[in-house]
Structures are given as structure tokens and as C-alpha cells.
Amino acid sequence: MSVSPHRPLVLRNPSFGRVWAGQLLTQAAGRMFQVGAVWWLVAVAGGAHRGLGSGLFLMVSTLPAVALAPLVARIVAGRAHRTVLAGTAATAGVAAAAAAAAAQAGALPLAAVYAVGLVLAACQAVFDPCLTTSVPELVEDADIEAATGFELSTQSVAGLGGGLLGPLVVDSGGLAGVVAGCAAAYLLAALLVVSVRFPHAGTAAQDPAGAPAPPRRTLRRILAGLPFIRRILICFAAANVCTTAVFVVMPLYTRGVLHSTGSTVALLEAALGAGTLVGSFTGARVPGRPVVIGSVCLAGTAAALALPGLVAARPVALGALAVVGWCVGVIGVRFVALFQRLVPAEDKPGFFAVMQALLGAAFPLSSLAFGVLGDHLTARVLCLVQGAGLAPVAVALWWLGGRTGTDGTTAPAEAVPALATAGERS
Numbered sequence: 266m267s268v269s270p271h272r273p274l275v276l277r278n279p280s281f282g283r284v285w286a287g288q289l290l291t292q293a294a295g296r297m298f299q300v301g302a303v304w305w306l307v308a309v310a311g312g313a314h315r316g317l318g319s320g321l322f323l324m325v326s327t328l329p330a331v332a333l334a335p336l337v338a339r340i341v342a343g344r345a346h347r348t349v350l351a352g353t354a355a356t357a358g359v360a361a362a363a364a365a366a367a368a369q370a371g372a373l374p375l376a377a378v379y380a381v382g383l384v385l386a387a388c389q390a391v392f393d394p395c396l397t398t399s400v401p402e403l404v405e406d407a408d409i410e411a412a413t414g415f416e417l418s419t420q421s422v423a424g425l426g427g428g429l430l431g432p433l434v435v436d437s438g439g440l441a442g443v444v445a446g447c448a449a450a451y452l453l454a455a456l457l458v459v460s461v462r463f464p465h466a467g468t469a470a471q472d473p474a475g476a477p478a479p480p481r482r483t484l485r486r487i488l489a490g491l492p493f494i495r496r497i498l499i500c501f502a503a504a505n506v507c508t509t510a511v512f513v514v515m516p517l518y519t520r521g522v523l524h525s526t527g528s529t530v531a532l533l534e535a536a537l538g539a540g541t542l543v544g545s546f547t548g549a550r551v552p553g554r555p556v557v558i559g560s561v562c563l564a565g566t567a568a569a570l571a572l573p574g575l576v577a578a579r580p581v582a583l584g585a586l587a588v589v590g591w592c593v594g595v596i597g598v599r600f601v602a603l604f605q606r607l608v609p610a611e612d613k614p615g616f617f618a619v620m621q622a623l624l625g626a627a628f629p630l631s632s633l634a635f636g637v638l639g640d641h642l643t644a645r646v647l648c649l650v651q652g653a654g655l656a657p658v659a660v661a662l663w664w665l666g667g668r669t670g671t672d673g674t675t676a677p678a679e680a681v682p683a684l685a686t687a688g689e690r691s
Contacts, residue, residue: 274404274408274412278403280461281403281404283457283458283460283461284396284399284457284458285415285416286454287350287354287454287455287457287458288454289423290354290450290457291357291389291454292422292427293422293423293450294357294361294385294446294447294450294451295357295386295389295423295427295447296423296426296427296428296431297426297427297428297430297431297434297443298385298431298443299326299382299431299512300428300431300432300512300530300534301430301432301434301435302322302431302440302443303512303513304431304436304516304527305378305439306318306319306322307517307520308435308520308526308527316513316517316636316638316639318636319513319516319517320513320634320635320636320639321379321633321636322378322379322382322632323512323628323629323632323636324630324636325379325383325386325629326383326386327386327628327629328383328386328629329383329386329387329389329390330389330390330622330625331622331626331628333387334621334622337390337395337621338394338615341391341395341617346396346463347459347461347463350392350396350399350458351455351459353389353391353392353395354392354451354452354454354455354458355451355455356384356388357385357389357447357451358448358450358451358452358454358455360381360385361448361451362445362452364377364448365444365447365448368439368441368444368445369441373441378440385447388451390621393621394617394620394621397416397617398613398617400413401605401610401613402463409602409605409606413598413601413602416601422538422542423538425535427534428534428537429534430446431531432527432528432530432534433528435527436526436527436528487612487615487616490612491607491608491616494607494608496665497556497600498620498623498624499623500559500658500661501600502623502626502627503627503661504566504658505631506630506631506634506654507567507631507650507654507655507658508566508570508589508593509627509632510631510634510635510647511537511570511586513632513639513647514635514639514644514647514648514651515530515533515534515586516530517644517647518573518644518647521643521644522573522645523579523582532579533582533586536583536586536590537586537589537590539587539590540587540588540590540591540592540593541590541591541593541594541597542590543591544597545594545595545598546594547591548594548595549598549599549602551595551599555599555600555603556662558596558599559596559600560660560662561659562592562593563592563655563662564656565588566588566589566592566655566659567655567659569586569592570585570589570648570651570652571648571649571652571653572585572648573585573645574645574648575645575649577645604616604617604620635647638650
């Protein structure tokens with residue numbers, strides 16, 4: 266009996282569905298620990314330097330994606346992807362379980378909280394690009410964009426689940442409950458991945474004639490050969506300086522402006538995650554070239570980030586973060602689908618690792634800078650700083666999309682139809 270093509274991909278492709286569920290569990294666990302730990306630092310353990318403490322924690326949690334990029338590329342390229350995915354999830358689960366056991370015996374030292382965050386982030390820095398690289402091994406070519414949408418939606422679903430649970434669990438059961446839940450999620454994810462067969466493994470890295478792929482290039486050569494994509498990544502890396510600061514600003518805004526508890530942090534996280542989820546599944550239907558859509562979405566994000574600084578009210582903050590999430594989701598699905606088609610198969614392990622590194626390079630700087638600013642400026646001012654900083658990046662991306670030429674400094678000729686249609690076929 267044939268499988269209906271109208272059924273969701275995760276149902277008609279059980280292998281991809283289980284791996285996607287594993288990613289959902291790992292990212293939800295990581296997000297729950299991250300948001301819970303930040304709220305714990307702001308509301309419980311931060312003292313007089315809540316901004317610096319939370320910013321430093323987020324900086325530590327984002328360093329692995331940047332620092333480990335060359336190693337991640339070698340791991341993903343040189344080992345069976347199922348082994349890498351299951352191994353990283355299991356490692357994170359063991360680390361979280363050890364932290365949970367220590368927390369049951371007594372309060373976790375602050376240094377241990379930072380160390381656990383570092384280990385979980387390092388595991389996720391391997392898991393995510395490995396899964397992105399594995400998509401062609403799990404699905405048919407016609408399903409790549411649908412798979413990309415599901416994969417990118419994972420982060421927003423994780424934001425809904427992990428972001429909602431983290432502060433609530435901290436308020437009710439402390440940090441010990443958070444790490445225990447994380448351990449269970451990671452270990453279940455490892456079991457799901459182990460149970461999966463990768464049906465197209467061994468064929469995704471071959472050309473249509475079945476010939477082996479050429480030798481993989483270094484990360485520097487990969488980006489040097491993709492100048493247009495490189496400029497797009499630089500724009501989004503610059504945008505991340507302002508957008509990722511929201512994870513520092515939200516808890517500070519909740520405590521200092523809204524004078525509320527972890528339940529409000531959870532609602533703000535859920536609004537951001539819900540918006541991203543909707544954007545991930547509707548982004549393919551937004552008409553227009555990806556670069557134009559990206560610049561418009563960045564402009565909308567800038568306005569939405571600044572709005573809570575002008576109007577201090579919980580409904581305004583919730584609506585603004587939902588808009589921010591939707592814009593982020595649309596940008597993600599359109600551009601990752603574009604990269605899946607433009608980047609040669611043999612370069613994908615290195616490319617997605619270096620993409621994560623470039624986009625993540627701003628995270629540590631953003632977290633630390635806005636954390637320090639949070640001890641000297643009000644959270645409303647920080648909202649305005651975010652919006653003002655993002656506006657010129659939107660203009661730069663718009664300018665990039667309007668450039669033309671054939672000298673290799675802009676989009677290659679073969680990319681033009683992809684820029685016009687990528688994301689519109691799902």
C-alpha cells in the first residue's frame with residue numbers, strides 16, 4: 266500500500282520522524298536548562314550582578330558552537346551520522362544525570378552550573394549540524410524542504426516546551442528538577458536515534474551518476490568558494506548580536522519592568538517559540554526572493570524588539586516576541602533550504618559546521634555585552650538598543666540582494682532561479 270504524500274513527513278517517513286523527535290528532545294532539554302538557569306541566576310543567585318551573571322552563563326553556553334566548528338566538521342564528516350547523533354545525546358544525558366545526582370545531595374555550586382551548561386552546549390553543537398547534514402540521508406530529494414521546515418521548527422517547539430518549563434520548574438522545584446528532566450530527555454533522544462535506519466546513507470555524498478564525491482575542502486576554502494552565501498552569513502551573524510540578546514533582556518525586563526515571576530518569563534519564551542514555529546511552517550509560502558524576505562523580516566524584528574522599550578506592558582511584550590519569532594522562523598526555513606540546494610554535497614558537513622560557527626560567533630559577545638549593560642541600563646533602554654542595532658543590518662541585507670554582476674562577488678548565475686523559488690515548492 267502506498268503512503269499518501271499528503272501526510273506530514275514525520276508520519277510517512279518514520280526514520281526521519283524519530284530523528285526529528287530526538288532533536289526536539291535534545292533542544293527542549295538544552296533550552297529548559299538554559300532558560301531555567303538564567304532565571305535562577307536573575308531571581309535567586311545573581312545578587313547585585315544579575316545581568317553579568319546571566320550574560321556570562323549564556324556566553325559560556327554559546328562558545329562551543331563557535332570554538333568547536335573545525336572539530337565538529339571533522340566529526341560529522343568522518344563518522345557515521347547515526348553514531349554521532351546518538352553519542353552526543355547520550356553524553357549530554359550522562360552529564361545532566363550526574364548534575365541531578367549532585368543537586369539531590371546538595372545545592373549545585375555556581376561553577377558546576379556553568380560547567381553543565383558548557384557540556385550540554387558542546388553536545389548540541391555537534392548534534393545540530395550533524396542532523397542538518399543527515400537530512401539527505403533520511404528523506405528523498407523532493408522532501409528536503411519539508412524536512413528542513415520540520416528541523417528548523419524544532420528550535421521553536423523547544424522554545425515553547427523548554428522555555429515554558431525552565432522558569433516554572435525553577436520556581437517550584439529548584440535547579441535540581443531542571444537537570445533531572447534534562448537527563449531523561451537526552452537519554453530518550455539517544456534511544457530514538459539508535460533505533461533508526463538511515464535509508465540513503467552512502468548515496469547522499471555521490472553525484473547522480475553514482476561516482477564518489479570529490480575530497481572535502483577545508484572550511485576556509487568552502488566559504489571562499491561561496492562568496493554570496495558568505496556575505497549572507499555575515500549579515501545574519503551581525504543581526505544575531507542584537508537578536509540573541511533577547512535571552513538576557515527578557516528575564517531582566519520581567520524582574521525590573523514587569524515586576525513579575527518565572528511564569529511571565531515562561532510566557533515570553535512561549536510567545537517567541539510559538540512565533541518561530543509558525544514562521545518555520547509558513548515561511549515557504551511567503552512570496553519573494555529569500556534575500557528580500559530576509560531584509561524585510563529583519564526590519565520587522567528591529568521594530569518588534571524596540572516596542573517593549575516604548576510601551577511597558579506584558580501584552581505588548583508578548584505580541585512583540587511573537588512577531589520576532591515569526592520573522593526568525595521565516596528567515597531560517599528560506600535560507601537553510603536555499604543553502605541545502607546551493608552547497609555541494611561533499612561540502613555540506615563543513616559548511617553547516619562553519620555556518621553554525623559564524624552565526625554563533627555573535628552569541629558570546631552579545632550575551633556578555635548586554636549582560637554588563639543590564640547592570641547599568643534599564644531593560645527598556647536595552648530593548649531600544651536592540652532595535653536600533655538591528656536596523657542597519659536589514660538595510661545591508663537589502664543592498665546585498667540588489668547587487669548584480671558576474672565577477673563572483675555576488676550570487677552565482679546558477680543561484681538566481683534558486684533565489685527566486687527556493688522554499689516555494691513545499
